[in-house]
Amino acid sequence: MTQQAAPPVARAAAGRTPARLAALAGVAVAAVALGLAEVVAVVAGARSAPLVAVGGVVVDSAPESLTRFAIDVFGVHDKTALLVGTAVLLAGFAAGIGVLAARAPIAGDLGIAAFGLVGVAAAVSRPDAGPAAALPSLLGALAAAILLRALLTGPLRPAVAPPQPGVGPLRPAVDPPAPPAGPAAPATPTAPVLPGAGVGDRRRFLSAVGVSVGAAALAGAGGRWLAQRRSVTSVRASITLPAAADVAAPVPSGVDPQVSGLTRYVTPNTDFYRIDTALVVPRVDPQQWRLRIHGRVATEITVSYPDLLAMDLVERYVTLACVSNEVGGDLIGNARWLGVPVRELLAAAGPLPGADQVVGRSVDGWTCGTPTEALLDGRDALLAVGMNGEPLPVEHGFPVRMVVPGLYGYVSACKWITELEVTSFADFDAYWVPRGWSAQGPIKTQSRIDTPRQRGELTAGTVPVAGVAWAQHRGIRAVEVRVDDGPWQSATLAPAVSADTWVQWVWQWPATPGEHVLQVRATDTTGETQPEGRQPVAPDGATGWHTIRVTVA
Numbered sequence: 001m002t003q004q005a006a007p008p009v010a011r012a013a014a015g016r017t018p019a020r021l022a023a024l025a026g027v028a029v030a031a032v033a034l035g036l037a038e039v040v041a042v043v044a045g046a047r048s049a050p051l052v053a054v055g056g057v058v059v060d061s062a063p064e065s066l067t068r069f070a071i072d073v074f075g076v077h078d079k080t081a082l083l084v085g086t087a088v089l090l091a092g093f094a095a096g097i098g099v100l101a102a103r104a105p106i107a108g109d110l111g112i113a114a115f116g117l118v119g120v121a122a123a124v125s126r127p128d129a130g131p132a133a134a135l136p137s138l139l140g141a142l143a144a145a146i147l148l149r150a151l152l153t154g155p156l157r158p159a160v161a162p163p164q165p166g167v168g169p170l171r172p173a174v175d176p177p178a179p180p181a182g183p184a185a186p187a188t189p190t191a192p193v194l195p196g197a198g199v200g201d202r203r204r205f206l207s208a209v210g211v212s213v214g215a216a217a218l219a220g221a222g223g224r225w226l227a228q229r230r231s232v233t234s235v236r237a238s239i240t241l242p243a244a245a246d247v248a249a250p251v252p253s254g255v256d257p258q259v260s261g262l263t264r265y266v267t268p269n270t271d272f273y274r275i276d277t278a279l280v281v282p283r284v285d286p287q288q289w290r291l292r293i294h295g296r297v298a299t300e301i302t303v304s305y306p307d308l309l310a311m312d313l314v315e316r317y318v319t320l321a322c323v324s325n326e327v328g329g330d331l332i333g334n335a336r337w338l339g340v341p342v343r344e345l346l347a348a349a350g351p352l353p354g355a356d357q358v359v360g361r362s363v364d365g366w367t368c369g370t371p372t373e374a375l376l377d378g379r380d381a382l383l384a385v386g387m388n389g390e391p392l393p394v395e396h397g398f399p400v401r402m403v404v405p406g407l408y409g410y411v412s413a414c415k416w417i418t419e420l421e422v423t424s425f426a427d428f429d430a431y432w433v434p435r436g437w438s439a440q441g442p443i444k445t446q447s448r449i450d451t452p453r454q455r456g457e458l459t460a461g462t463v464p465v466a467g468v469a470w471a472q473h474r475g476i477r478a479v480e481v482r483v484d485d486g487p488w489q490s491a492t493l494a495p496a497v498s499a500d501t502w503v504q505w506v507w508q509w510p511a512t513p514g515e516h517v518l519q520v521r522a523t524d525t526t527g528e529t530q531p532e533g534r535q536p537v538a539p540d541g542a543t544g545w546h547t548i549r550v551t552v553a
């Protein structure tokens, strides 16, 4: 390739920016692009920032096995891992673009344009893309192209000496080894640097790079912070929810047996597990929020947040569980929800015969499919606005989410909900269904040992074995514990508010010295006992008895 873009004499004489500096420039301009994009995203919408938008596309299109792998490997940090991984990959490409651009500036422009386009395409294709979704990537790319030119061929370009053996390109230009010719030669480059061809020194170049990266990091972090802070958090803080017209049954005394290490009956909002596909939590302005109930209904209806708050609110304790919860896992929590019964809104719309599925759709396009039956059969399926006495936390679906007792979250608990589409299971597959999960997701009867801990070391004597058991909407009838394959022993159940919540249980174990295996199983009020056979979480929830090993001294 010939370098037609620059005056041949000047370029030949001055040489090109060494590869390492060029790579550095590439990374710096990528940082600037992303940082600026985050700032633009404060206005254009946090989820239009290129990293977030591309990450979102990756999450939604990744095969289920990969998503599961990521969750297994990174646990709750899967989102961070994805963003960091993307950033590292991007830095590699950016370095390459820098090196190419040092040879042919047009290659830099093209490379940056390609990245900009990927960002734009991802941002505008997101389900909740606003009209300005393309702007963060566009402006970021533009800034990157200008800065890259300035660094590599413009006023910020480092002075360049022809390569000398043994001199690393990042050594300061002021301190090269004496050239072989001339005994007292001053530390000047052996090739003259032409005036006007971008005279500078590496220090100026490096400080330009440093300042760019620093400014980009500040802008990026500040932008991200602002975008998240802006409006919604403060709006949420200013909301006072109306009192419930139909309050929750009081929590019975003794609901929390005093056993250390046992999970509390009501899960505080800050400890409540969080599962969703959102890389950046959707920020929904309650004043803009609408819920549209449409599809196979007699009358399509739309309700606003004030409409919802003006209705009679119902308050209920409901234990939410994730289908991905492993036996013994903690993707489960119990909260006091405040909201409007879904059946009242559905009744107003009038589902048509044969419409056996209601699809909840989130502002970010995520969907879940709930049996119409479960929303109409009298259970406390809610469009919730409150959680444990507060407006819904933003991570848990502010301003409105659905909660349905007895169904796993992936088929019912739509957060940031904006639509209920009345349809049928034959006509629509919700988000997780094509990814290998069952369309039907009733919660399986389960039990968990919270204390003692796995591989715990105990002293002989009476040891309380305690935990939680759940079979939402059916209720737990009995919990049994056994030691070393011995006989099953009945645990004492604590009271619970209703069949829609978990229940705590305790069994006093006369522990003797040695290694022991403890197992638990629960029976629900239909008489069904948890099966021993292990099944994985996919496609419709894990089965098996929680089993732990302890040592008693």
Ligand SMILES: Nc1nc2c(c(=O)[nH]1)N[C@H]1C(S)=C(S)[C@@H](COP(=O)(O)O)O[C@H]1N2
Pocket: 272, 273, 274, 275, 276, 277, 278, 320, 321, 322, 323, 362, 363, 364, 366, 395, 396, 397, 408, 409, 410, 413, 414, 415, 416
């Ligand atoms: N918009 C949206 N809602 C969602 C999800 C999601 O990915 N996006 N995940 C669901 C799943 S799988 C579960 S288990 C529950 C978890 O609710 P939580 O995060 O409030 O505990 O939310 C459900 N609602």
Ligand SMILES: [Mo]
Pocket: 275, 321, 322, 323, 324, 408, 409, 410
């Ligand atoms: Mo879930």
